Amino acid sequence: MSRRLVGTIAPVLAVMVVLALPLVTTDRYLFKVLTFVGLNLIVVAGLALLFGYAGQISLGHAAFFGIGAYTVGYLTADGAVPWLIATLAATVLAALVGFTLALPMLRLKGHYLGMATLGFSEIMTVLFVEARGITGGNDGLRGIPYPVLGPFKIATPGGVYLLVWITAIIVLVLAGNLVRTRPGRALRALHGAELGAQACGIDTGRLRVQVFALSAGLAGLAGALYASSVGYVSPTTFSLEFSVLLVAMIVLGGTGSIAGPVAACVGLTLLPYVDALIPGLPREAVSFLQDWEADIAGIVMILVLLFAPGGVAGLIRSMTRAGDSR
Amino acid sequence: MTVLATRGLSRRFGGLVAVDDVSFDVHAGMIKALIGPNGAGKSTLFNLLTGFDRPDAGDISFLGASILGWAPHRVVRAGIARTFQNTQLFDEMTVAENVLVGMHTCLRAGFAEGSLRLPATKASERAAVEQACRLLRLVGADRFADSPGADVPHGVRRLVEIARALASNPKLLLLDEPAAGLNNAETHALATCLRRIQADGTTILIVEHDMGLVMEISDEIIVLDRGRKIAEGPPLLIQKDAAVIEAYLGEVIADA
Numbered sequence A: 001m002s003r004r005l006v007g008t009i010a011p012v013l014a015v016m017v018v019l020a021l022p023l024v025t026t027d028r029y030l031f032k033v034l035t036f037v038g039l040n041l042i043v044v045a046g047l048a049l050l051f052g053y054a055g056q057i058s059l060g061h062a063a064f065f066g067i068g069a070y071t072v073g074y075l076t077a078d079g080a081v082p083w084l085i086a087t088l089a090a091t092v093l094a095a096l097v098g099f100t101l102a103l104p105m106l107r108l109k110g111h112y113l114g115m116a117t118l119g120f121s122e123i124m125t126v127l128f129v130e131a132r133g134i135t136g137g138n139d140g141l142r143g144i145p146y147p148v149l150g151p152f153k154i155a156t157p158g159g160v161y162l163l164v165w166i167t168a169i170i171v172l173v174l175a176g177n178l179v180r181t182r183p184g185r186a187l188r189a190l191h192g193a194e195l196g197a198q199a200c201g202i203d204t205g206r207l208r209v210q211v212f213a214l215s216a217g218l219a220g221l222a223g224a225l226y227a228s229s230v231g232y233v234s235p236t237t238f239s240l241e242f243s244v245l246l247v248a249m250i251v252l253g254g255t256g257s258i259a260g261p262v263a264a265c266v267g268l269t270l271l272p273y274v275d276a277l278i279p280g281l282p283r284e285a286v287s288f289l290q291d292w293e294a295d296i297a298g299i300v301m302i303l304v305l306l307f308a309p310g311g312v313a314g315l316i317r318s319m320t321r322a323g324d325s326r
Numbered sequence B: 001m002t003v004l005a006t007r008g009l010s011r012r013f014g015g016l017v018a019v020d021d022v023s024f025d026v027h028a029g030m031i032k033a034l035i036g037p038n039g040a041g042k043s044t045l046f047n048l049l050t051g052f053d054r055p056d057a058g059d060i061s062f063l064g065a066s067i068l069g070w071a072p073h074r075v076v077r078a079g080i081a082r083t084f085q086n087t088q089l090f091d092e093m094t095v096a097e098n099v100l101v102g103m104h105t106c107l108r109a110g111f112a113e114g115s116l117r118l119p120a121t122k123a124s125e126r127a128a129v130e131q132a133c134r135l136l137r138l139v140g141a142d143r144f145a146d147s148p149g150a151d152v153p154h155g156v157r158r159l160v161e162i163a164r165a166l167a168s169n170p171k172l173l174l175l176d177e178p179a180a181g182l183n184n185a186e187t188h189a190l191a192t193c194l195r196r197i198q199a200d201g202t203t204i205l206i207v208e209h210d211m212g213l214v215m216e217i218s219d220e221i222i223v224l225d226r227g228r229k230i231a232e233g234p235p236l237l238i239q240k241d242a243a244v245i246e247a248y249l250g251e252v253i254a255d256a
């Protein structure tokens, strides 16, 4: 009972703190960093469904993020298309590309799925540079306008922060609902025993395509918000390194959980910004963390896989279970 | 009324003919047993019937319509549910959740409804949880409802699979060796449970090595040997059939 209470109160408190933050500070840098956390949370929500629940790995989600970002950058330049429509278009386009990619990948599993999505990611990286007419090549796109919602232009770091976090919270709530109902159970079943899932009447092929397209769409949405938040896109942002970092967030957070990856996402996204967030850290420690961020994420991921395969969520689960039996 | 009919069903693996020109009918409301020595082709036949494998020849019709070449999920939706000889439980999910997955075809909520969790979705989820508990009580596995699938003893895993298969509300239930791993008392309870399922109007086709159970519950028996149907009929006739005794029952009776 108390556990359930904590389970409902903790997220509500977190949401209140997130939404109240602009009332107590106007620190531009803080908002910028937290905006990145919120954007990553949107991607992580989709990847948790795809990888954490359905067990389908993707090393290509940075590319879907990129598709969303370039779509918004291209469409909203010169105010050609309203922000909201461009953002929806970016989301749908990323989902469609995900859908198209998922169809031929249906026969692939495990490492092969990883390799296929990796190949896709590499192709997109080349495309982002070479399709100069749309992407601006190596220079990327600049001067992407801020989000405009009806009469409101969201042009302050605090406003952008709120927009991104409200979106992230909505996405996380929806994902949290999803995993507790029929489609969420089907995803877990797919991961657990594919034959068993089919014997329960689940169209496993269709479900895999659906969840891949959904998670690609969410990555596209995050990318779209990213482009209009920071005002520019350049091809280096959507690298394999980013894809791996996203997967690390799921591994570290734990499979079969939303809350675990959320915690891991916050931690891993803030890692390079520790100096600004925790004043007084020795300079060597800070530069060490920043230089070795990707390596630290990799080592943490290996340690988790070796010693705590359930991730953060698994540790909490085993702790509460031990508590229950006492 | 004929629920299931196969005609000339065959399946070859390389040079081995695992199922060889098998034809039989299953009539509504009966418990029909499929017996035969190890490697006779019983599980292969189940895979053909449920779309997990495709026959090289022959036809399968369910309630008068051919289901040949249908994918497993379509077969389930049509009304045939099965269990596996090597259980296929979802180990990471609780036993109750396993049964809830079995209700997939009866529940409606897709991605949109599930993520919004509207009152109607919540209500049907609550009803589903109650139904799952009922089914677990029926098979006698309710005390494991909250255990993860991985923690459940071997015999009980088969019972959970029965509950999960029943959850799709099938017209025909295919059970592959449900009594394997059960002791005498548990086998007896299983017999009672199967009779109750039968009484609720579900037709059953059961593969089973426990001859006591087979003779006790089945209305009709088919005997397979090396892929061929060598006999079919009521238990009393099968027990006396010379070919059956030669191929199979002789050793069982001699063993007993």
Ligand SMILES: Nc1ncnc2c1ncn2[C@@H]1O[C@H](COP(=O)(O)OP(=O)(O)OP(=O)(O)O)[C@@H](O)[C@H]1O
Binding pocket: B013, B016, B018, B036, B037, B038, B039, B040, B041, B042, B043, B044, B045, B085
């Ligand atoms: N996928 C496969 N590939 C090749 N051979 C197979 C395959 N599946 C089954 N067989 C062979 O087909 C024959 C029938 O196997 P099946 O599993 O259907 O027998 P069974 O009657 O269920 O036996 P048991 O009582 O041991 O469960 C066996 O000789 C088996 O080795």
Ligand SMILES: [Mg+2]
Binding pocket: B042, B043, B044, B085, B176
């Ligand atoms: Mg078998």
